[in-house]
Structure formats: structure tokens, C-alpha cells
Amino acid sequence: MATYPPEQLTVVAEAGWRWVLDQVHGEGAGPAIPGDDGPTGMHSGVGGLVHALAEIGLVRRWTTEERELADGIASRVSGGIASSTEPDYFDGLVSDIGVLTALGTDASAAVARLDELAADDGWPCDFLQPPAYLPGGRVNDATLGTASVLLGATWATRHAVPGGRELADRTADLLLAEAEEQPGGLNWRFVSPRFRTSPGYDMPNWSHGLAGIASVLALAGTELGRPDLVDAAHRGAEHLVTLGDTSDDGFRVPVQLPRPPDSDNEEFAYGWCHGPSGTSRLFPALALAGVDAVAGEAPVTWERRCLHSVRNSGLPERLRPGFWDNDGRCCGTVGVGEVFLDAFQRYGDPDDLAFALRLADALVDRAFRDGPHAWWRFVEHRNAEPLLPPGVGWMQGAAGIAAYLFRTARVVTDGPHAPAVARMDNWWTVPAARPTA
DSSP: OOOOOHHHHHHHHHHHHHHHHTTOBOSTTOOBOSSSSOOOSTTTSGGGHHHHHHHHTTTSOOOHHHHHHHHHHHHHHHHHGGGOOOOOTTTSHHHHHHHHHHTTOOOHHHHHHHHHHOBTTBOOOTTOOTTTBOTTOOBOSTTTSHHHHHHHHHHHHHTTOTTHHHHHHHHHHHHHHTOEEETTEEEOOSBOGGGBSSOOOBOOSTTTSHHHHHHHHHHHHHHHTOHHHHHHHHHHHHHHTTSSBOGGGOOBOOSSBSOOTTOOSOSOOOSTTTSHHHHTTHHHHHHHTTOOOBTTBOHHHHHHHHHHHHHTSOTTSOOSTTSSOOOSTTTSHHHHHHHHHHHHHHHOOHHHHHHHHHHHHHHHHHOEEETTEEEOOOBOTTSSSOBOOOOOSTTTSHHHHHHHHHHHHHHHHHOTTOOOOOOTTTTTTSOOOOOOO
16 A cells, blocks of 8 residues: 655645534534534544644644634533533543643633532443443443543643642542452452442453553552552553463453453454553553563563554454444544554654554545545444444544544654644653644
């Protein structure tokens, strides 16, 4: 596959971003993009467009339209905090912290609202319903649960948001209380056994399991000066590496443990959400916290093992039905590409950049083009019409894909020292960013 020049990547990025801007609507309540009810969150709502704007700000100055969009998002997100009841990183109050800090806007109301909503053992999770879960269940993970609040509180602490440190300490203690002793270390489940009616299964990778929880504990321990959190993170990593496949010098952990006997999904995923791309982020977090070894190997060795497994998985080719049908940040090509760009900018290995470029090529090839617009359609092979409608937002749509193409072009042009946008989910893996335009 030929590598497209950075100018071509930028052309497609601008076309994708133009399509996103033309999907924005809404007047009185503020800007919105198509979705279930016009959500404001990072994952699938208008708030996520702020992170694309931050990438664009490292390429060129914002247009008047873009600046007005940023102002409108700040107003809409800030205005919804007082009535928000969702705590999480994907689309809740933790997302609001990320959006507002990216805009340089006061996020203290989101921190205060999280503190107000907290019960003695964490935050309500209305999506945990009988018969699988008992009333009052709590989630532990880094995207929907207690670890996501700790991630947001740690980010708020780094930005000197009032109340951030206090919320972080309180949340860290809640998360420590849910740890389960294992022969090789510590484990955290997506939902602790005391809230389950049956053992069920867990998802040990970044988004919903042990890898993400241990990462957040390591980061919080570093930022708060709490060795107990670093020790818990280290012990979590020691257990995690017992769960995975280390053959062929790689490291990958199954999507689900134990694997449901009737599952028709792939045993291993490779993206940010459920695969070694996201799980690799645990190991630089441990290194930052001063951890020298996990199961006798340096954290960087485990990180490189994760990337080796991804590189040799066959992606971004759609090798078989159900394999690599997604190009987004959450579960697809862009989430993987960001990890490889981060690695290239930290270590300077040209093979990492080459793989990131291969992924960018695939995105250019898969773009649907019409005049000034570009968009992407993912695949659900079990549907009668496999091509899904195009997504707009940050984690599963054109905004996130365009931002990756902008960044890739910038890295190719400026080299490994090109500035990168530091966000809540990556600040420990990227070089410092310049101020947004």
C-alpha cells in the first residue's frame, strides 16, 4: 500500500472536518450533533468536537465558525452540569472536565457536582439492572466507573481545578476498597462480586477492566504523591500479565474472561478499548510512577510486547467477517494509530511511524468522498446491510478520524518532536503541546 503524502492526509482531514461542521445544528440550547438526544459528552456528543479543535489548533488558526463552535460548546456543557447525573468519562461529568479544560474554561462545577453525587461507596450506575446485578451496583472501570472519576479528578488536579485533589483522594480510597487479592497480585472487576447475582465475565483490558484501573491508580499515585496507589497499580499489573498470551514475544489479553462458550466474537481484540493498544498505556503509566519491573521485565518491554501483538495481528486489513470492521478511536483504526504515534514520538522507532502511516493510508482509502466532504462508514457483518451510517463524533466518527489524519500529517512533516495534544486519556504518553489557537 502506497503511503500518501502529508498534504493528502490534510486534504482528507479537512474534508472530514468540513463534513462534521455541516452536521452541527441547534440554536437556543447550543450546538449539537446527531445522536440519541443531542448529548454533550466526549464519546458521542458535541463536546468531543473540542478535542478535534485542539488538534486543528496545532495545524492552523481556528476560523470564526470554529471559534464560535468552541464558545457554544463551552456554554452548553457548563450549563448542563447542575442537572447532570452521569459521572463517567465517556459522556458524563468526567467528560465535561476534559472538554472544559481543553477550552481553558473553569471546570470546578463539574468537580463539585461529582462530589455532590457521590454515595459512601461510589457513584450510581443506573444501567446495572436485575437479574444480573443487585440494586445499588457500582462500576469500577476507567470509562464508566469509579476509576473514570479518579482519572477526571487526577486531570483536574493537574489543572489546579478547585476541589480536584480532594475528589481524587476520596475516589482513590473508594477504588482501593474494591480490590480483590489474587495469588499473583490484585484484581478489579468491572462490577465487584458483591453486586452480582452470578460470576459473569469480565473485560480485563483498558476500557472496562484491570488494565485501565491499574493505569489510573498509577497516574493518581504519581500526581497525588501516594505510594499506596502506585503499589496497588503495580500489583494489578502483576496479576494482569498472568491473564494474557505472551507467545511470539507479544502480549495480548482476551476480550472476556472467562470466554462465554456461545460467543461469536473474536477472542482477542486489538484496539484501544479491549485490546493491547489500550492496555499498552498501562506500562508508561507505571514507568512514570517509578515502577522498575512487572513480572521481572521492565514496563517498556511489556509496552513493546503489546505493540508487537498489534503489529502482527493483520489489522487494518479486514481479514475475515468481524475482524477489523471499525475505524474509530474507541474500537478501531484511529485508536491504534494514536498509540503508535505516541510511541514514535517517545522512542523514535521508525517502525512505529511506518505502522501509523499504514493505518492513515487505510483511512484515506476507506473515506467516502463527495465534493468538499469526507466521512467513514464502519461495518457490522451480521447486518443485512453491513455498512453502518456514518458517525460524526470524537470516539466513533469523522471528528476523531480527521483529528488523527491532521496529527499524522504534522508528525510526518515536523518529526518526532512535533507537538501533541495532551488529553485526559494520553497525557503521560505524549510530548507537551503548544497552546490551542
